[in-house]
Amino acid sequence: MSLIFLAMTLLILCVNLSAVAVVGQRFVGSYAVSKLAGTLLFCLLLFFIEHYIGLGNLSWLWPLTTILSVWVLYQANASFRQGWWKSELVFIVGLGYGLFWKMAFPDIDGGSEALTDLSFVSNYMAGTQLPPVDNWLPGYTFNFYYGFQHYSAALLGRILNLSVGHSYNFASALVMAFIFSLVWAIASTWCKNKYLKLVLLLAVVAGGTGVSPFVPFMYDYPENQARFAAQSKLWASVRYIGMYDERVNTDFGKEYFGVAPSTNLEMPLETIGYLTFQGDYHPPLGSFTLLLLALACIFQLEKIRTTLAQQRWLTGILVATGPLMLITNTWVVPLQALLVFSWLGYRAICGRSLCLKSVIAGGMAPLILAYPFLFEFTSNALSTPIKWVGADQHVNFTQWLLILWPVLMLWLLAAGLVKKLPLAAFIMVISGVCLGLSELIIIDDPMGGVFDRFNTILKWWSWIQVLMLVGLCGVLFAKQAGWLRWLTLIPLVALSSYSVTLVEYFSVADKSSFGKLHGHHWLTKHPENRQILTYLKNAPAGVVLERLDRMAYSSTSAMALFADKPSFTGWPSHQKQWRSNADFIYQRGLQAQQLFKGQLDDPLTWLAKHQIQYIVWRQDDYNADRQGWLNVQQKIARDYIWLPFKEHGDLRLGIWQRKEQGSY
Known part of the structure; x- marks a missing residue:
C-alpha cells in the first residue's frame, strides 16, 4: 500500500469515527465512550442484518458516510475547538502507536495464532449470508467460535475496499486506538495531571506483570543471541508460572526466586503489551476494550455533572457490554457479567438513580441483535463446563504474589480512599471476588495435564489485571488521594519496565517487511x-x-x-x-x-x-x-x-x- 493510499485510508477512517463520536457525545457526555459505542452499534446492526441477507461488497458506502461526517464535523466546529480535539488527539496517537507496530511487524504467519485470526477474518470478507463458509474447513460453516471482533475487522475491509491482510492489520491498530482513548478518559475523570495519566497509559498498553522488573536479572543469554534474548524476556514476564520459572539460570534468580514447584501447572497471562509484540488479532484485545468501555461508563456515571439523560444512555451501554462480550470473548463473560450486575447493585445500595428501562434495553437490544449468531454458536460451540480447582492445582502463593504484586499494591493503596471515594470500595470488592473465583473454578476445556488451568488463567488473570490497573488508578489519581497518588507510581513503573524489553526487542528484531501491511511479505518476497x-x-x-x-x-x-x-x-x-x-x-x-x-x-x-x-x-x-x-x-x-x-x-x-x- 502506497503512503498516499495509507494516508487517505487513515483520513477517511478518522473523519468517520470522529463524526460518530461528535454525534454520540451529546447523548453520553464522553467523547471516548460515544466513539466506541457508536462503532459497535453500527457493526452489530450489520452483523444482525447479514444473518438474513449478505450485503456483499460495501465499498460504495464510505463516500456517502464521509460526506455526511464532514458535514457533522463542520456543524460541531466550535465545540470541537473548545475541547473535543484533545480526546481526538489521544485517539490518533493510539492509532499511530498501533499502526507503528504493525508497520514494523506486519507479517501474518504461522508462528503464533495470527493465521488462525486471519482465517476468521477471511470467512467474513465475502459478505455472504451468515454464518459464512469456514475457509479452514470448506464444506462446513463457521459457527463454532465467538467471531464478532473478526467480523468487525472484515467489515472495515469491505467498506474501505482493503485486502484481508490490510483489514487484519488496520483493525489491530484501531483496537489499540480505542484502548488509548478509553484509558485516558477513565484516568481523566478526576485527574488533570497528564504525566500521571501517561505513566498509567504506558503500564496498560506496554506493561507486563509483577515479574517484569526482575526478568533482566533472572536470565542470562549469549551476547550473539540478542533477538532471542529479548523475545525470551518478553515471554518470561507473561509465561513465568509453569514455563519460564524452570529456566531461571542466574545466581540472583536462583537465590531469590528459587526452583519451580515440580508439579507446576502452566498459568500464563496475555497483557496488551505482549499481544502487541505477538501481533495477533486475538479475542482478548476485544475483551480488554469492552472492559474499558464498561469502566469508562461507570466512571462517567459517578461524575456529578452527568445529566439524567446521559446516565440513562451510559447505563444502557454499560449493561450492553455483557452480551457483547458473549460474542467477542466468551471466556470472560462471567467476569464481565459480575462487573455489570455488581455495579447495578452498588448503585442501588448507594441510593443513586437507576433507570430500569435503560438496564433492560441495554441488555436486551444486543442480545436480540446477536440472537441469529448465538442460535448457531450455542448449538455448535465446544462444550466447556465449569469444575472446581483440584486440591493439587492451586497456584504457588509466592509465585502468585510475584506475578500480581503491582495490582495487589494498588488494591491496598485504594483501601485508604474508601471513605472519600466509595467507588474505590466497589472496585476493590469486585476485583477481589474475581481473583478468588479464578482460584476456585476452571472452565473445563479439552486441554488437560499441565494445561488444565491454562486457558482460564490466561483469560481471567489478564482481564482482572486490566480491571485493577485502570479501575484502581482511576480513583487513586483523584485529588482526594493526596500522597497515595504518588505511591501509585511504584507499581505502575514496575509494570512499565516491560516496555524497556519491548524497545529492546523492537531494536533487534527483523523488520524486513516494514510497511508491507498486506501481511504476506514473508511469503511473497x-x-x-x-x-x-x-x-x-x-x-x-x-x-x-x-x-x-x-x-x-x-x-x-x-x-x-x-x-x-x-x-x-x-x-x-x-x-x-x-x-x-x-x-x-x-x-x-x-x-x-x-x-x-x-x-x-x-x-x-x-x-x-x-x-x-x-x-x-x-x-x-x-x-x-x-x-x-x-x-x-x-x-x-x-x-x-x-x-x-x-x-x-x-x-x-x-x-x-x-x-x-x-x-x-
Missing part, C-alpha cells in the same frame, strides 16, 4: 510465490490444497487465505478441538500429507470427492521432498494440469489446476 498468489487471487473460485508439514503453527493455508480462497486443511489440530474432537478432520490432514508424499491410494478419487481445484507446490515443499513433485505429478496428471512459475533442473514451483472447470 520470493518472486515465484508472489506470482502464484497473484494467479490464485484472479483464478476462479475453488478449494486450495497446500502441503501440511505440521497439524498446527505452520504456513499451511497462507497462500489460500491471502488469495481469498478456502484452504482444504487449515490447521487440523485446531479444527479438531473446536469441533468436538471430530476424528475425520485429523484424517483429512493425514491424507493430505500422504498425497504430497505420493502414498495416498486412489488420489484422483479423493481429490474429486473433496472438490480440490488447486494444489500448490512451492519452495518449502521442494526443500522437504525433492522427489515429491514427480510423485504427485505421476498420480494426478490425468485430471490436473501443471502450471509452472519456476523451473530449473529438478526444481519445479507452481500450481496444479483441475483441467475441467466445474462448479468447484
Whole structure:
C-alpha cells in the first residue's frame, strides 16, 4: 500500500469515527465512550442484518458516510475547538502507536495464532449470508467460535475496499486506538495531571506483570543471541508460572526466586503489551476494550455533572457490554457479567438513580441483535463446563504474589480512599471476588495435564489485571488521594519496565517487511510465490490444497487465505478441538500429507470427492521432498494440469489446476 493510499485510508477512517463520536457525545457526555459505542452499534446492526441477507461488497458506502461526517464535523466546529480535539488527539496517537507496530511487524504467519485470526477474518470478507463458509474447513460453516471482533475487522475491509491482510492489520491498530482513548478518559475523570495519566497509559498498553522488573536479572543469554534474548524476556514476564520459572539460570534468580514447584501447572497471562509484540488479532484485545468501555461508563456515571439523560444512555451501554462480550470473548463473560450486575447493585445500595428501562434495553437490544449468531454458536460451540480447582492445582502463593504484586499494591493503596471515594470500595470488592473465583473454578476445556488451568488463567488473570490497573488508578489519581497518588507510581513503573524489553526487542528484531501491511511479505518476497498468489487471487473460485508439514503453527493455508480462497486443511489440530474432537478432520490432514508424499491410494478419487481445484507446490515443499513433485505429478496428471512459475533442473514451483472447470 502506497503512503498516499495509507494516508487517505487513515483520513477517511478518522473523519468517520470522529463524526460518530461528535454525534454520540451529546447523548453520553464522553467523547471516548460515544466513539466506541457508536462503532459497535453500527457493526452489530450489520452483523444482525447479514444473518438474513449478505450485503456483499460495501465499498460504495464510505463516500456517502464521509460526506455526511464532514458535514457533522463542520456543524460541531466550535465545540470541537473548545475541547473535543484533545480526546481526538489521544485517539490518533493510539492509532499511530498501533499502526507503528504493525508497520514494523506486519507479517501474518504461522508462528503464533495470527493465521488462525486471519482465517476468521477471511470467512467474513465475502459478505455472504451468515454464518459464512469456514475457509479452514470448506464444506462446513463457521459457527463454532465467538467471531464478532473478526467480523468487525472484515467489515472495515469491505467498506474501505482493503485486502484481508490490510483489514487484519488496520483493525489491530484501531483496537489499540480505542484502548488509548478509553484509558485516558477513565484516568481523566478526576485527574488533570497528564504525566500521571501517561505513566498509567504506558503500564496498560506496554506493561507486563509483577515479574517484569526482575526478568533482566533472572536470565542470562549469549551476547550473539540478542533477538532471542529479548523475545525470551518478553515471554518470561507473561509465561513465568509453569514455563519460564524452570529456566531461571542466574545466581540472583536462583537465590531469590528459587526452583519451580515440580508439579507446576502452566498459568500464563496475555497483557496488551505482549499481544502487541505477538501481533495477533486475538479475542482478548476485544475483551480488554469492552472492559474499558464498561469502566469508562461507570466512571462517567459517578461524575456529578452527568445529566439524567446521559446516565440513562451510559447505563444502557454499560449493561450492553455483557452480551457483547458473549460474542467477542466468551471466556470472560462471567467476569464481565459480575462487573455489570455488581455495579447495578452498588448503585442501588448507594441510593443513586437507576433507570430500569435503560438496564433492560441495554441488555436486551444486543442480545436480540446477536440472537441469529448465538442460535448457531450455542448449538455448535465446544462444550466447556465449569469444575472446581483440584486440591493439587492451586497456584504457588509466592509465585502468585510475584506475578500480581503491582495490582495487589494498588488494591491496598485504594483501601485508604474508601471513605472519600466509595467507588474505590466497589472496585476493590469486585476485583477481589474475581481473583478468588479464578482460584476456585476452571472452565473445563479439552486441554488437560499441565494445561488444565491454562486457558482460564490466561483469560481471567489478564482481564482482572486490566480491571485493577485502570479501575484502581482511576480513583487513586483523584485529588482526594493526596500522597497515595504518588505511591501509585511504584507499581505502575514496575509494570512499565516491560516496555524497556519491548524497545529492546523492537531494536533487534527483523523488520524486513516494514510497511508491507498486506501481511504476506514473508511469503511473497520470493518472486515465484508472489506470482502464484497473484494467479490464485484472479483464478476462479475453488478449494486450495497446500502441503501440511505440521497439524498446527505452520504456513499451511497462507497462500489460500491471502488469495481469498478456502484452504482444504487449515490447521487440523485446531479444527479438531473446536469441533468436538471430530476424528475425520485429523484424517483429512493425514491424507493430505500422504498425497504430497505420493502414498495416498486412489488420489484422483479423493481429490474429486473433496472438490480440490488447486494444489500448490512451492519452495518449502521442494526443500522437504525433492522427489515429491514427480510423485504427485505421476498420480494426478490425468485430471490436473501443471502450471509452472519456476523451473530449473529438478526444481519445479507452481500450481496444479483441475483441467475441467466445474462448479468447484
